Amino acid sequence: MTTFQAPKGTYDLIPPDSATYLAVREAISGPLRRAGYGYIETPGFESVELFSRGVGESTDIVTKEMYTLTTKGGDQLALRPEGTASVLRAALESNLHRLGNLPVKLWYSGSYYRYERPQAGRYRHFSQVGAEAIGSEDPALDAELIILAVDAYRSLGLKNFRLLLNSLGDKECRPVYRAALQDFLRGLDLDEDTRKRIDINPLRVLDDKRDAVQKQLVGAPMMRDHLCEACKAYHEQVRELLTAAGVTFEDDPKLVRGLDYYTRTTFEFVHDGLGSQSAVGGGGRYDGLSEMIGGPALPSVGWALGVDRTVLALKAEGVELELPSATEVFAVPLGEEARRALFGVVTELRRAGIATDFAFGGKGLKNAMKSANRSGARYALVAGERDLAEGVVQLKDLETGEQSPVAPDRIVDELRGRRA
Numbered sequence: 001m002t003t004f005q006a007p008k009g010t011y012d013l014i015p016p017d018s019a020t021y022l023a024v025r026e027a028i029s030g031p032l033r034r035a036g037y038g039y040i041e042t043p044g045f046e047s048v049e050l051f052s053r054g055v056g057e058s059t060d061i062v063t064k065e066m067y068t069l070t071t072k073g074g075d076q077l078a079l080r081p082e083g084t085a086s087v088l089r090a091a092l093e094s095n096l097h098r099l100g101n102l103p104v105k106l107w108y109s110g111s112y113y114r115y116e117r118p119q120a121g122r123y124r125h126f127s128q129v130g131a132e133a134i135g136s137e138d139p140a141l142d143a144e145l146i147i148l149a150v151d152a153y154r155s156l157g158l159k160n161f162r163l164l165l166n167s168l169g170d171k172e173c174r175p176v177y178r179a180a181l182q183d184f185l186r187g188l189d190l191d192e193d194t195r196k197r198i199d200i201n202p203l204r205v206l207d208d209k210r211d212a213v214q215k216q217l218v219g220a221p222m223m224r225d226h227l228c229e230a231c232k233a234y235h236e237q238v239r240e241l242l243t244a245a246g247v248t249f250e251d252d253p254k255l256v257r258g259l260d261y262y263t264r265t266t267f268e269f270v271h272d273g274l275g276s277q278s279a280v281g282g283g284g285r286y287d288g289l290s291e292m293i294g295g296p297a298l299p300s301v302g303w304a305l306g307v308d309r310t311v312l313a314l315k316a317e318g319v320e321l322e323l324p325s326a327t328e329v330f331a332v333p334l335g336e337e338a339r340r341a342l343f344g345v346v347t348e349l350r351r352a353g354i355a356t357d358f359a360f361g362g363k364g365l366k367n368a369m370k371s372a373n374r375s376g377a378r379y380a381l382v383a384g385e386r387d388l389a390e391g392v393v394q395l396k397d398l399e400t401g402e403q404s405p406v407a408p409d410r411i412v413d414e415l416r417g418r419r420a
Helices: 017-034 048-054 060-065 084-093 139-155 174-185 192-200 211-216 229-244 307-317 336-351 365-375 385-389 408-419
Strands: 045-047 068-070 076-079 104-113 125-134 161-167 263-271 279-285 300-306 329-333 356-358 379-383 393-397 403-406
Touching: 017 104, 017 125, 017 139, 017 307, 045 048, 045 084, 048 076, 048 084, 084 104, 084 125, 084 300, 125 139, 125 307, 139 161, 139 229, 139 263, 139 279, 139 300, 161 229, 174 192, 229 263, 263 300, 263 307, 279 307, 300 307, 329 336, 329 365, 336 356, 336 379, 336 385, 336 393, 336 408, 365 379, 379 385, 379 408, 385 393, 393 408, 403 408
Parallel strands: 329 356, 329 379
Antiparallel strands: 045 076, 068 076, 104 125, 125 300, 161 263, 263 279, 279 300, 379 393, 393 403
16 A cells, blocks of 8 residues: 555546546547547646636636646746647647638647546546637537537437537627626625626626526526627527537527637537536637737637546446457466467567467466456467477467467467458
């Protein structure tokens, strides 16, 4: 037992559970790669100011949840609490938007960090796969990203997720709505912290999960009733494209999400099997974020899907992914001469693309065969001095128990034939 443990609110991914997480990441990224999204990886920490300006000074993420540190040189850094601001910063720094092919389509996968009360499905260290399409204002792009997320969930076998959809308007119509909402909220009985939000970001009050607040929000003005004609037309095109693609959604006029940079299309995926922490992913359009962090006007849209939350959703539905066995063949040498000979065969099998493991440590036959069975391998390769003298190794099917001699130089072809 070690003296050290994982920090509170974090977790270790270890086999065999880690295989499920890898499969989820692969399933989410698959549709993105097929749609022309290229992989990007950013540092695990960034300037604090990137998030305070991009994510929003008034958000819980910036005011309460960021892990910050000061370097020896005096720089203020933060572990990244979300991915969009980092990806956009990297795209701007590398001038990807000037290469002449907009939108710049990027996907990423990694760990993110927020200091909050650990609870089921909510950790201080969590994993996401995200996608961003930078530099284009097109309802088809919004619809594309939503459809790719839906296809990813469906490919995993998930059925009981729901898509919530809303529009937050733009710089033309949102100020009018903001003023109307502020007037309404100032007449409510709210605590001091919530009243502060009325002046800074009143839309966040709509996202308050407390029943006492939600009861008072009955009759609150909704953004959909204040959308300008351009935003109405844009949102309707998104809805039409989703419907044509067979994607069902629920209009949610109170959906605002927790980040300040969203405009127009906003969406969230929820799963009712996860209790109060039902969100599994979400995103939206963020046409002003580039300018907020010092870049040119670059209308963009993106999402992030939680790997941890998706795994919990799979468990809630009882979905078991069909994962390939980590080992197809397990080699069991009996004696030093067989050990050298079989080790060469193992290397050859691996180079041929056949997952193969080896009985290390000089185990006897009984213990080595136990290891073979525990590995999940379909076949065992067993060889002793007599086998080598006869120029063969024994290939044993661990499911049927059938065993047959095979020449070492025929093992690869034999196993490929059995795969077919």
